[in-house]
Amino acid sequence: MKILVALLTTLCLVGTQPSDQPKTNSKSLYVSNYENVLGTSLEFKFTSTSEMAADKAEQAALREINRLSKIFSAYDKNSEFNSWMLQGINKPVRVSAELFDMLQLFAEWKQRTNGALDASATVAGNLWKEAATKNKLPKSADVTNAVITMQQKHYALDKATMTATRLTNVPLVMNTFAKSYIINMACEAALSASDISSVVVNIGGDLVIKGDVNDLVKVTNPLANAENDAPLAYLTVNNKAVATSGNYRRGEQIGNKWYSHIVDPRTAMPVEGVISATVIAPNATDAGALATAFNVLTVKEGMALSASVEGADYLIITKDGKRIESKNWHNYVTKPLENEKVTGVNSKAEKLWDAKYELTINFQFNRIEGNSHRPFAAIWVENEKKEAVRNLALWYNKTKWVPDLRNWYRINGERFKANKDNYASATGATRNPGKYTIKWDGKDDKGNYVPQGKYTIILETAKEAGTDEIIRQQMEFKKTAKKVTNAGNVEISNVTFDFYKK
16 A cells, blocks of 8 residues: 555644753654554654654654555555465465564464454455445345355465465455554664664554653543543553554444444454453554454453463453453553533623533544645634633644644743643544544633633644635534534535534
8 A cells, every 4th residue: 555644743732842942962752643644643753862863763664664554455456465365266475574474463363362353354344334335234144154254264374485375265454463563663663773762653543662761641532532532541651562442433334323343253243342442562463453352352251362461451441331451450550530620600690501512523634635744733712702712722743833823823822831741642443544523511721611602613724834724613502502514625624513412
């Protein structure tokens, strides 16, 4: 797959960036983000004494990601994997060490999970995608046939000759392990290529942390996964991998029911018992495999499997809201969650925002031909006096570029402060590239509920040597649900403002 990358400036809630000018011989944090890498988002974090060294490490990591995607991709018709798939059955084909490793990982974990992890799971996945397009459940006979198809042995490996032989024509996809494998190799490439002391690579919510750093990691809440929602936990992780798998960002809607994109190859049915599983492990592929397996296996089976992986810990959220933690999970929990502050303004004449309601803002950053640099962006709320009452989110890559958001900076510049906590990594189910959700709970920047009434939500985007675009959407917030759409502009599209009862 040819990777189309668009530089994505760092997502952070208001107040984020440490100084851009590192002191001599002092270490600084350098952060870069991209979209549309392996079908999701990508974040790099490097610790180094110079920006030049961080840039060199970043380029090395990107080259490695590109190299490996050309081996593993099921979507690039010219990838090594697809070339192997086209060789026909019962024909030994010499493959690269990387592709051999990937096929071997699937074979090993298929056995370890009694078939719960299988490269042929795409057979069932395609069955349910087709059912969704028809808005009709698949026939039981089709489900049975899918199970029979997936249960076959699809290939044989010969370590001595480094050959892989297809035994069936069943479609295969390497997704379960490829992403984890690539993240780990990208970290190694960055460390080998440049004088950096640490690296964090996060692709779509799965990350590897290596070097002299204790990375702060937020675990996304599957039931409240907007960018500015409170996480399930804050973790501190060093020299390990973190992976999360869940059903809350991708899947199929058939009728009035949501079906997970994760399917059980043993039954060809979408899974539903677990909605999120986060795993910390010394090895990236172990973390990724366990996170997916927790979604497919019963909780008891998953816990037994995790016990076979030394140093693995987990947090599981079941569909009924039960929270299950491994014995040593608490060793990573580093920052207590703040209790919700429910207060109001001191005015008996004003009716306050009803806490049962919230506003969700959904939008998508556009791909612009010949201009892949993702814009800086700010989202905030103003009252009828045009006073800023709540800053919801801010995206940028360096503090010096914040003034380019002219409207936001004119109002908020004087109180803008850096905060390293906002460089926390985030682990969650794989996200779709370019699509984001921000929420407003009706509170101002001090944590007080605002009065009911009219407010304006503002989305501003700016590009270096480019445009400054702004969207202003006025809405009245009372005890009445409403939804407003906005076509967007050059940088943003598919904008919806949805005010509803929780």
